[in-house]
Amino acid sequence: MKILIVSATQFEIQPFLEVAANYPDCDTIITGVGMVATAFELGRVLHENKYDLLINIGIAGCLDRNLKIGTVVQVISESLVELGAEDDQQFIPIEQLGYGKSKFQSSLLHGENIVLPFLPQEQGITVNKVHGNADTIAKLQQFHPESCIESMEGAAVFFAADKMDLPVIELRGISNYVEKRNRATWNIPLAIMNSNKALIQTLDFLSDLFSKI
Numbered sequence: 001m002k003i004l005i006v007s008a009t010q011f012e013i014q015p016f017l018e019v020a021a022n023y024p025d026c027d028t029i030i031t032g033v034g035m036v037a038t039a040f041e042l043g044r045v046l047h048e049n050k051y052d053l054l055i056n057i058g059i060a061g062c063l064d065r066n067l068k069i070g071t072v073v074q075v076i077s078e079s080l081v082e083l084g085a086e087d088d089q090q091f092i093p094i095e096q097l098g099y100g101k102s103k104f105q106s107s108l109l110h111g112e113n114i115v116l117p118f119l120p121q122e123q124g125i126t127v128n129k130v131h132g133n134a135d136t137i138a139k140l141q142q143f144h145p146e147s148c149i150e151s152m153e154g155a156a157v158f159f160a161a162d163k164m165d166l167p168v169i170e171l172r173g174i175s176n177y178v179e180k181r182n183r184a185t186w187n188i189p190l191a192i193m194n195s196n197k198a199l200i201q202t203l204d205f206l207s208d209l210f211s212k213i
């Protein structure tokens, strides 16, 4: 099984890169931060190579204070929450405008639902601008009460997986809460260390799963 591991930056995947030689069926790609960079790189790489699975790994913000900083989650759905039109105080999603789709689910692999039993499953949103203002965060929670994890790339990876009919797994280590910007409370090293451990656990889990089917 050929796997493409997708990370926005090198620092988010550095611990895995140090042991990547032990995983010859995995390629890694560093796309750059944000949906545009991620979509461009995935379009290029998926045009040139064939993969059986995409794994997106990185750090993320969290809207749920019950999850501790450093917790790793599997993001099982992604929403492009900014894609649409403002109508004064209301927001019209792209579906309602009739121009596409903003919500994506993680998919199945050979009939097996890829729910990782060692991680909590959460719903994600993907944004161009990290939320850092109390009023816009309150609005976000009002319109998307189910959303838990905020990243800048997740939905772009789910979008590419959807277009290429590929299964996708997203692993995110929580580096910060989505709150009024306070960089002092972020713990990026912990989120990176834990998410990279979870990536290795995931690869071992998948290898075990596929040796049985």
Ligand SMILES: O=C(O)c1cccc(C(=O)CC[C@H]2O[C@@H](n3cnc4c(=O)[nH]cnc43)[C@H](O)[C@@H]2O)c1
Binding pocket: 008, 009, 033, 034, 058, 059, 060, 061, 062, 127, 129, 130, 131, 150, 151, 152, 153, 175, 176, 177, 178, 183
């Ligand atoms: O210091 C900042 O405010 C900042 C703004 C944008 C990106 C970063 C990064 O550290 C880049 C890496 C990666 O981090 C993800 N991330 C982490 N926390 C959040 C968040 O609260 N909301 C959205 N994305 C977040 C994102 O996927 C970046 O690619 C730092």
